[in-house]
Amino acid sequence: MVRHSKLQKQVLSLYRQFLRAGRAKPGFVPRIREEFRANAAIKKTDVMYIEYLCRRAQRQLEQLKDVNTKQLGIFSKTEENS
């Protein structure tokens, strides 16, 4: 089977780190999964973009690990008939 490239291993490692960090705080894990699954569709040749997302992810991970970050909620649009 095709082995994972260095970059793919890095992304998987980030995913694991995110899940580990987000387990204790409510609301993060579904969001993490959503973001990673949405970005899984990026072509593996688009290295620039993937590396940019990895750098951004590092910063977001640092923030997630920070003790002052507490939870994640959502504001969503619901349509009501007026």
Add this chain to the structure above:
Amino acid sequence: HCLHFAATKFYNPRSLVKLSKISSHYPVVDHEFDAVVVGAGGAGLRAAFGLSEAGFNTACVTKLFPTRSHTVAAQGGINAALGNMEEDNWRWHFYDTVKGSDWLGDQDAIHYMTEQAPAAVVELENFGMPFSRTEDGKIYQRAFGGQSLKYGKGGQAHRCCCVADRTGHSLLHTLYGRSLRYDTSYFVEYFALDLLMEEGECRGVIALCMEDGSIHRLRAKNTVIATGGYGRTYFSCTSAHTSTGDGNAMVTRAGLPCQDLEFVQFHPTGIYGAGCLITEGCRGEGGILINSEGERFMERYAPNAKDLASRDVVSRAMTIEIREGRYGVGPEKDHVYLQLHHLPPQQLAARLPGISETAMIFAGVDVTKDPIPVLPTVHYNMGGIPTNYKGQVITYKDGVDKVVQGLYACGEAGCASVHGANRLGANSLLDLVVFGRACALTIAENNTPGEKLAPLMANAGEESVANLDKIRFANGSTRTSEIRLNMQKIMQSHAAVFRTGDVLKEGCVKMDALYETLADIKTFDRGIVWNTDLVETLELQNLMLNAVQTIQAAEARKESRGAHAREDFKERVDEYDYSKPLQGQVKRPYDQHWRKHTLSHVDPKTGKVTLNYRPVIDYSLNAEDCAAIPPAIRSY
């Protein structure tokens, strides 16, 4: 159909209604701190690390990297009565500031600032700020506008401590370097949207992360606003494009008043055309303003202080010279000249290197040979969020100042009010560090680190996110840039150095009409990551709130005071006529004179401004130590 925002406590995409491809759900990350500072300029950084030093868990939210805040552009210097050049006393500085404010400044705040000034400058010097030095190694102090000795009777004072002509740059970098020693959490490139207010208290801030489009609610018991001024409401200003009055607008949307917004300072020497600032320090080092006849015209307008009169006096003098036809030579013939070539080149190179380069780049002028073309340009906003001398935000209800719990303001965004109707040069950098520290001290005095936070509603910040969503998908007919340009042109032509009743009224009508067009705005970028179209539109909303308050307050104030000069009401209207002896005069009732602060509220939906007034504080903090100055006629 109407749109409704609901916040669910736990994010679960499967429970969401089927959404379109570009989804409209906004993940919101909640953070908890002891204190949040909005803005990382001179005042914001000083407040942030002051709080961290006192042990508070502090966050600093800023839309710019700290060293890119507009403080970095300040040139002149920072006033303090150190007495290095000649004998000096902070009470003389107090007198000069009170007079400079045209007796609209609150004397308790001015007392606090001028008394703290020497300690503040020494603190900066200990942080490593590389002040210019005299021969014997002491901090070099230069002459600056409006500064005198012995309560105005002892001639020009030299009390502006400077770092060549890039004091603000040096100050900001020093403060930034110092701040890294403390464990403040920085949220850089996060645009603060609104305050989270509940039960009349401020419980935090909601911000948009520009990098990934996520919303963040930073809950804290104490919020400090240090977001700077709103120069960009005018077409020609010395401010950065980022000076959009975000803090003033946040406070307005929270239903709180802003104070004295009609007082906009026009700096005498902004480069003609480019609008870049040429510091007052040039005139402090000996530079003079000349008209087309080569005459040093300031001698006629301010016989004692001449070119170093207060900024509003100089700006008005320049405008009169231009109007009466004694203008600088040039195709448009609508500016005057600042002459520096009579000064020794070594002095120019040592004390004014930055402006030498600025003049070359933006005006193509070699300062050792030719004069620089200059024009009064919008530079500073004396008004802002009303606070007491401790930095706590106040409202005025039933004749009494009432503190808003959990909210503080400092820097150009705040109005303590130390500058009153006109700010003296080099007092702003002082204002930043003194009141930044004051906010930190007040918070430390009244709170302990690690206190439990008051509860916050689950959907706090909903309106801000709804507004964000509305703008992100706005599909009207006018672009953001068009509305902004129209606003800037209206303000520039209707609320300039000299203001007239009819012109102001016309401006108010035009601004109201323009405010309506905000509902019909068009944006192009529908994404959420680095959406600068969205951020510029949010900034435009903030600018518009500031602009309507400025022009309405200017139209309502029927007198000339400080930087607010009315052609149709040329005199200052105080409780007594101070140009005549007081004996035998009847005191005018409060509602018939204008020596009072303007407080303005806006209804954000309609843009309608309501004005009321608040008395000036005329007593100092300690009458024996420093007597308050009774009002008098202001002449230089």
